Amino acid sequence: MATISHELKQPLLAIGNYATGCLHRLDDGTINQDQLTEVLHLIAELSLRARKIVHKTRDFAEKKEIEPIQVNPQDLLTKSLELVQTELKRKDIVLKNELDPSIKVIYVDFIQGQQVLVNLLLNAIAAIGHSKKDIQHAITIRSALLEGDAIQLTISDTADGIECGAAENLFDMYHSGNKSGLGMGLAISKKIIERHGGKLRVLQTGPEGTTFEMVLPMRETESH
Numbered sequence: 001m002a003t004i005s006h007e008l009k010q011p012l013l014a015i016g017n018y019a020t021g022c023l024h025r026l027d028d029g030t031i032n033q034d035q036l037t038e039v040l041h042l043i044a045e046l047s048l049r050a051r052k053i054v055h056k057t058r059d060f061a062e063k064k065e066i067e068p069i070q071v072n073p074q075d076l077l078t079k080s081l082e083l084v085q086t087e088l089k090r091k092d093i094v095l096k097n098e099l100d101p102s103i104k105v106i107y108v109d110f111i112q113g114q115q116v117l118v119n120l121l122l123n124a125i126a127a128i129g130h131s132k133k134d135i136q137h138a139i140t141i142r143s144a145l146l147e148g149d150a151i152q153l154t155i156s157d158t159a160d161g162i163e164c165g166a167a168e169n170l171f172d173m174y175h176s177g178n179k180s181g182l183g184m185g186l187a188i189s190k191k192i193i194e195r196h197g198g199k200l201r202v203l204q205t206g207p208e209g210t211t212f213e214m215v216l217p218m219r220e221t222e223s224h
Helices: 002-028 033-061 073-090 110-130 185-195
Strands: 070-073 094-098 106-108 138-146 150-157 199-206 208-216
Touching: 002 033, 002 073, 002 208, 033 070, 070 073, 070 110, 070 150, 073 106, 073 110, 106 110, 106 208, 110 138, 110 150, 110 185, 110 208, 185 199, 185 208
Parallel strands: 094 138
Antiparallel strands: 070 106, 138 150, 150 208, 199 208
16 A cells, blocks of 8 residues: 555646646636646546556556566656656756657556656655755756667766665665655665666765666566
8 A cells, every 4th residue: 555655646746736737827817728628638647647557556566467568768758757847846956858869669668667767756856855055956867778788767866965875775665765755666666677677776876966777678578
């Protein structure tokens, strides 16, 4: 139950934020029918996505086989940003999309891949929220080809780095650097990526920020 609650938090928050925004704009008379229709379609899509998360999380807990499909990394990022855009704006964080446009395919279960990317983005947002730096913070997402038909995705923040010794336990269940979190996101994310035949780790951390590395196959592999 705690796992599903954790994974559903962002789509439900996004649905609430979009609905509240519509109500405010209706009261102000600053939204037209086409704009309202667009937001309602987005709310319906997020609702469907929440239902899929319930099914995927249950399947993951029951260790059912995953179903990787061909996914464009840019599409995965776009859908993930829909769930965290409000937090990025609220904390005045710049998102730098530096994905290589020539990399068009990875094999991943779309919903589970999105869960992992959202968790990494939220982790970066939380770290920036606790930063003592007086700078314009940013989160940078890059992609690169690796040997062996794999793609590397990196998510870098400009926060203050992970405390000495904490990185070793970062992927343990219930460990959290975010005081308000359940501490399950990174542990679940690591297991999801490993079941795809990939890996998830802290690539580097220090006073200039932290970079997480996610490696996924560019071709179909046997699921675990």
